[in-house]
Amino acid sequence: MNDRAAWQEQADENADSRLIEITNPEFRTLTISGARTGVRLEKIFWQALDELSNDAGQKRTRFVSQIVEAANNLDINATGAIRSTTVDLLLREVERLRPLAQISSMVGLLQAGPAPAFALDQRKRLVQSNPEFLRYLRSVAGSPGAVADAAQLSMERPLDSLFKDLPAGQTTECGISIRSGNRERRTTARILMVPPAPAKVLVGYILS
Incomplete structure (x- = not known):
């Protein structure tokens, strides 16, 4: 067998x-x-x-x-x-x-958040971001013309590991690197796995 x-x-x-x-x-x-x-x-x-x-x-x-x-x-x-x-x-x-179980509804909530926030899927694609994230990105790039789609986000913890180990609805803090053009900034984000399980999208709230 x-x-x-x-x-x-x-x-x-x-x-x-x-x-x-x-x-x-x-x-x-x-x-x-x-x-x-x-x-x-x-x-x-x-x-x-x-x-x-x-x-x-x-x-x-x-x-x-x-x-x-x-x-x-x-x-x-x-x-x-x-x-x-x-x-x-x-x-x-x-x-x-x-x-509440609809991913689009949950991810849409980050638009109203006061902190820079983004959503990534399991393929590391940027699914959504809010206006505060765009302003944050432009400060990283030093350019008012920077766009979210051009940003490169890297997690200190492998994305596959986050999706595998962090239950839907739970949070953790993770170091991230945001690169735009030739400039990069390292910071910390609170990561939330969007329900329902198994999570297919995570939301990150930049803490600093």
Whole structure:
């Protein structure tokens, strides 16, 4: 068996183990309208309900009880109502967060930043920069006609290493060199890996 086949087999085994884990049914007893009621759900639903109730600032028991009470009033199956409500709330959260997961939206935020900022992709191409970066570049070049596309940015840490080791959404500081024409300046930038994972673009904010 070659390495790729072995890796795929391991991935399949991990997926099977995860599926068994999340579909394992668990029983909980709740007090609803003064009466004790048993609810049986897959483990993954209880985990999701923990997160949703925490976000709502409620105890899980109270959160689930509200769903069951509403289902009883509408003559809807309580377990089905819990599952459906859980999925509905999670889908709403996905929709709310979707714009933040768009690289173009995240990179676009650097335009409003007060510090010189730039965005690089994995091929070391300059994807975006803000007006402050252009002014910084012109000070490096000593020329009011310098343009961002002509700048050469070099990281003290290999770019491949940054993309590999720094998780999306995390930051680190890294020395950089900016060259424009025959002039060069060394400085430090705070590097942010743009979500979602795996990051395909990093944003750098020049610190000095």
